[in-house]
Amino acid sequence: MTERKIRVLVAKPGLDGHDRGAKVIARAFRDAGFEVIYTGLRQTPEQIVAVSIQEDVDVVAISLLSGAHGTLMPKVVNLLREKGADDKLIIGGGVIPDDDIPALKEAGIAEIFTPGTPTSVPIEFIKANVRQ
Amino acid sequence: MDLVQLVKEGNRVAIARLITRAENEDPEAIVALRQLYSETGKAFLIGITGPPGSGKSTLTDKVVKELRKRGKTVGVIAVDPSSPFTGGAILGDRIRMSDLALDDGVFIRSMSTRGSLGGLSKATYNTIQILDAAGFEYILIETVGVGQSEVDIIKTADTTVVVSVPGLGDDIQAIKAGIMEIGDVFVVNKADREGAERVVIELAQMLELNANMGDWFPPILKTVAVRNEGIVDVVDKIIEHQAYLTSSGELCIRRKERISNELINNILNKVSAKITDKLSEENFWDSQLDEIIENKRNPYDVIDRIINGILQ
Numbered sequence: 001m002t003e004r005k006i007r008v009l010v011a012k013p014g015l016d017g018h019d020r021g022a023k024v025i026a027r028a029f030r031d032a033g034f035e036v037i038y039t040g041l042r043q044t045p046e047q048i049v050a051v052s053i054q055e056d057v058d059v060v061a062i063s064l065l066s067g068a069h070g071t072l073m074p075k076v077v078n079l080l081r082e083k084g085a086d087d088k089l090i091i092g093g094g095v096i097p098d099d100d101i102p103a104l105k106e107a108g109i110a111e112i113f114t115p116g117t118p119t120s121v122p123i124e125f126i127k128a129n130v131r132q
Numbered sequence: 133m134d135l136v137q138l139v140k141e142g143n144r145v146a147i148a149r150l151i152t153r154a155e156n157e158d159p160e161a162i163v164a165l166r167q168l169y170s171e172t173g174k175a176f177l178i179g180i181t182g183p184p185g186s187g188k189s190t191l192t193d194k195v196v197k198e199l200r201k202r203g204k205t206v207g208v209i210a211v212d213p214s215s216p217f218t219g220g221a222i223l224g225d226r227i228r229m230s231d232l233a234l235d236d237g238v239f240i241r242s243m244s245t246r247g248s249l250g251g252l253s254k255a256t257y258n259t260i261q262i263l264d265a266a267g268f269e270y271i272l273i274e275t276v277g278v279g280q281s282e283v284d285i286i287k288t289a290d291t292t293v294v295v296s297v298p299g300l301g302d303d304i305q306a307i308k309a310g311i312m313e314i315g316d317v318f319v320v321n322k323a324d325r326e327g328a329e330r331v332v333i334e335l336a337q338m339l340e341l342n343a344n345m346g347d348w349f350p351p352i353l354k355t356v357a358v359r360n361e362g363i364v365d366v367v368d369k370i371i372e373h374q375a376y377l378t379s380s381g382e383l384c385i386r387r388k389e390r391i392s393n394e395l396i397n398n399i400l401n402k403v404s405a406k407i408t409d410k411l412s413e414e415n416f417w418d419s420q421l422d423e424i425i426e427n428k429r430n431p432y433d434v435i436d437r438i439i440n441g442i443l444q
Binding site for chain 2: 004005007026027029030031032033034035036037038039040043046047049050053054055056083084085
């Protein structure tokens with residue numbers, strides 16, 4: 001058996017057009033040896049879930065800057081559960097107020113990374129928490 | 133329920149999981165593939181290849197949509213390169229296929245080459261088997277952006293579509309050996325750009341010089357894939373080529389070659405792994421290497437001796 005690759009979907013839901021952060025994190029994940037699937041801007045939660053399933057990713061990393069994290073992130077978690085694909089690690093990143101983070105974690109987002117976080121932090125988090 | 137049964141039923145979570153196992157060379161994947169084998173051989177395999185940025189993903193997206201309009205189900209394998217340094221990869225082909233994600237008649241899987249150099253990944257063949265067994269009627273295989281010599285696709289696909297674009301070089305490029313020889317259908321994409329007509333003429337001149345062509349003369353089609361122009365013709369020609377392959381008996385010949393290649397590759401991989409194991413067991417390496425460096429032995433005798441020892 002060859003070394004198992006960690007596969008990550010970097011997802012950009014919502015209506016904001018800012019994907020520089022998503023691209024930087026995708027690149028950092030690549031350099032960490034992950035296989036990164038990037039699907040571009042303005043994906044619906046349904047599309048993100050369908051892609052996560054077809055690509056059998058270990059991690060769904062959701063980047064969101066539009067302020068709609070409270071709605072869209074839990075929706076991804078719930079749809080994955082509905083489709084029987086709830087063994088994935090789901091993390092979020094973007095401009096997300098500290099006050100909102102507990103509710104997101106409650107909803108099933110494993111961790112939230114806010115601006116200024118070094119890229120090594122989510123990488124280490126993924127390595128430590130990904131399904132075996 | 134077991135994975136094999138779920139794959140046969142087209143369960144998407146199961147299909148995806150089995151592909152992952154095949155990619156990781158998990159022995160369980162081989163167990164499942166053995167059981168699925170009797171269900172395979174029904175899908176028609178279309179390869180899409182061409183240089184980086186020529187529009188392969190966009191063309192794939194549009195061809196899939198046209199096949200869907202004609203009521204066909206489609207699996208897509210999109211291969212992108214892996215980093216030679218970290219083994220990581222950015223798989224971005226899906227950016228051009230966003231609105232196919234929710235179509236139940238389509239299953240798209242992105243793969244990294246994981247170090248393979250021929251334009252595909254080692255797991256491509258097994259992934260085709262899985263999508264075939266799951267019932268997809270057409271399977272499109274999009275190679276990495278290729279240069280001149282990454283021609284593994286012709287050993288894999290039934291029909292190979294080679295995508296060119298204007299502005300890549302003079303007509304000597306068209307007569308070089310390599311990917312320009314392998315097309316069953318040629319597409320000149322971005323045909324709204326200057327120089328498209330010249331590319332068509334150069335391709336036509338190249339094809340006319342091919343002596344051993346058989347009864348199929350590869351068509352050259354112009355497309356502007358982003359605007360969906362010319363796509364119906366591309367799909368028509370692919371279907372025409374499919375009919376030609378079937379009626380001429382060429383399909384059988386191609387598939388036999390493919391299976392023969394696949395068997396040889398797998399046997400060589402296994403044998404080479406065994407030999408590597410064996411050589412690392414015996415620690416004769418160091419002394420032999422020293423003797424070669426000191427010119428006491430020559431490498432050719434050493435090779436013969438080791439091989440004769442293994443083959444006994």
